Amino acid sequence: MKVIADRGLCQGHAQCEDAAPEVFEVDDDALVLLRTEHPPEGLRSKVEDAVRWCPVEALRVEDDDHGTE
Numbered sequence: 001m002k003v004i005a006d007r008g009l010c011q012g013h014a015q016c017e018d019a020a021p022e023v024f025e026v027d028d029d030a031l032v033l034l035r036t037e038h039p040p041e042g043l044r045s046k047v048e049d050a051v052r053w054c055p056v057e058a059l060r061v062e063d064d065d066h067g068t069e
Contacts, residue, residue: 002064003039003047005032009058016059019050024059038064 003023005016012030016023023039023046024032039047044061051059 001039001041001044001047002062003034003037004060004062005034006058007031009056011056011058013055015053015055016050019053020046023047024050032058 005024010030010032012026012032014026016032017026020039020043022043023035025035027033047061051061
């Protein structure tokens with residue numbers, strides 16, 4: 001899977017960091033940072049929760065067609 005974060009939409013609510021701290025963090029400017037763009041498949045449910053809970057829809061997940069997860 002590949003995680004995409006739109007920092008232009010991010011408003012620093014940090015719901016993503018709460019849902020999946022292994023993947024997301026909020027920086028000093030209150031904007032999302034990805035700890036990893038290709039998290040392991042075992043974190044999929046947490047990442048999907050983060051995407052769902054983002055109030056400004058700044059996150060999305062795509063299937064990685066190269067098989068690197």
